[in-house]
Amino acid sequence: MSWVMIVLIVLVIIVIYMAMPGGRLWKQYLMDVRSSLTELNRKRSMQSIFTENHVAELPALLRQHISNGGYMGKPLMDNMLIHFYNTRFCMSAGKKPIRIKFMQVNFVNRPDRHAFLTARIMGIPLQAKDSVLDGFGSMTGVLAKQFRLFCSTGAEMDQGQLITALADAVYMPALFLQKYVSWKVVDECTVEGKISWKGITAKGRFTFDNKGNIIRFDTNDRYMDDNGKGSSLVPWYVAYSDYKEQNGYFQPGSVSVNWVLPDGDNTYFESDHIEVQYSINEAEVLNRKLP
Template sequence: MILILVILVGITVSVTIFFHIPYSRTKAEFLRLADNGLSAAAPSNDVFTSEDWKALPSPVRKYFETSGWTGTPKMSSMKAVFKGVDFILSPKKPAIQIDYTQYNFSERPARIALIETSMYGIPFQGLDSYVEGKGSMKGVLAKLFTLFNQQGGEMDQACLVTFLSESLLLPSAAIQSCIAWEPIDDTHARAVIACYGITAGGIFSFNDNGECLSFTTDDRTAIGMDGSKQRVRWSALMKDYKQIDGVRQPTRLQAVWHYDSGDLVYFDSRNFRVEYSYSMTIK
């Protein structure tokens, strides 16, 4: 009996130590992808000028002009850090708190994101990636057990349209030739992105002050943890604009599935911060 107790204590201590070791394969893969993207980015000494916005639809042009991007350096990538995000893994599940770190790369569209949280004291990490036209979403429990690893055509398109939805946060991406802009009216514009043989699009909405309010698309598939698939309208909402380093930027982002039964805000962040890279050094 004593031997069994000693073994159980030993296992408990070992597991606790393992959970608190900072290394994980998921995070190492995220950092490797980030390093590869930053190393491949071509440094530039150029700055944004009014010519960069000239061909854009009027509300998109107004967004960049009134935000203060003209005259700022052109960046090759952005890093966004979200702390304490309210996140819902699937409908009818309670929200959990996550930390979320992502990189977007403009020249060859790519996006990677790392989710870090815990469930009942057990570490959970997720890795979303869109690299060289391939999208995936993987969830790993206790640093070892893969709960899901979603890939395929639907994920490729979903990740591509997510990159498009964030393109206004990365102006150098918004003016890439792979994105075609179409005017609608004074406060709406449609954008279509074509990469690696896949196309996705959606509509950006703006207010009269030039702030972008939302991006909405029908080109995302809601894929459940059980592998179920459902075509659902999806929106990214941008709120609470502030002047940061001389540029007006949103500080709150929300992601919404518009189910027939009602809207599900499954990602709700506040006071996130964005860093831009102009060189090939990882931070």
Template sequence: MKDLYISEVRKELTKYSNCSNDIITENDIVPLPEPIQKYFRYCGYLGKEKMNNAEIEWEDVFYKNSPNKKWMSLKCYQFNSVPEPTRIAYMKSRIMGIFPFEGRDKYQNGHGNMLIKFLKLLKVVDAKGKEMDESALVTVLAEALVVPTYAFQHYIKWTAIDSNTAKAVIRYNESEVSGLFYFDDLGEFIRFETDDRYYSERGTEYKKVKWSAVAGNYIEKNRIRFPSYLKAIWHTDEGDFEYFKGNIANIKFNIK
């Protein structure tokens, strides 16, 4: 599974190996809604190279697949590419500290796929199709400001709501999804909400359920601020179900 992840990342790196890295300027952010502009300034992105891709280094990551389950500790590796909306994540853990459990979650080439294997051989989930395409694209959108040059791409359209809120619509291949970005008065992105993500209790039936991603604990590295803590929450009829939480230790842009 890790080899699969590495091979998919390498394909993206090869595809866009000749991309130039222009500088982010005021002219780039002027067309964006006010809170997005403020975010770029607050985080220190003006004058920095535009990001064609990113390697996100996670630590202290936890996941659970149902509200009544215990949290499972994960090792998590993530790569994003910008020219086409692309997100590839590899996760591994051990059930009861013994049995290997691996997952690869991606949006690539216009399609989403969640692949999970137990004991390295037994395929327990291989989710794909319209619901996965849209759900995986929503995840790209939710994390777009972590790799902020996503905001400049033709496949994302922005609408100003107020001084602390902006709406984004992302359209790629045959999928279109949207969500709201919320910011505090400093300019920090603090929450993303959407009604365009599909929820499945058993992996067989899907329904759209309100979903949110919460960001916080901003840190500064290499003169750039970014949220170091993220969590994901389903807002079901039975109540809120927080199923993912983790810390971003570092972000490396323009990997070769």
């Protein structure tokens, strides 16, 4: 066999490998989700429903958001699988956004959150895993399913992932009822939430429109990485818009995630097609195709 043929065969194998879904990071992601599901199943009991008694101690604005969303009388979700489609992601300030596929699984009994991102740069697959598992946050990125680009852990990541889990509760309001979350009314359109887990605490403010729908979440408790030179607390917010009915619930159809920088807001994540599924089991996650 000639060296030219050998090179061609190797190139074909590489192309096929790059085109195939999965990879080591995806397998680790599934292991993390399985761990959270195992803990949930260990404590899962008969599913209850949203009632007036459940929400009675929440601030009025949160009660209105739950009522508007059509959750009253429906099951208290214990987790959610959420897909973001038509998603644009900016890897750093000033860079051109790229198209990505993004999914995540969030939990209620403990504020676990597991997100997975896939994209292609010049045809080469880029993957990232963004998780908090029982209070321990991490963010890992790989190129070509093999080469690690970054891996961030530590107290700053724990805090950032925890506050993100609170922001995500716009779509999973059963988390609002948990003992590890407390509330303070700021004014007629703002409520501050404090989330605490495993010695880590973070706070953020939900802003509501005049109909009682959440339109924004702001926090000063999230760290921004400075291109590997360290990190610092930077104001961060999520904007929710385009409320619409989907699967029997009235929820935001569009979301953008932003840093507040000295020279203006930096929007690094946007999606206007969002699908949510509640109280999933292990098979529903493990049997799904990679997004």
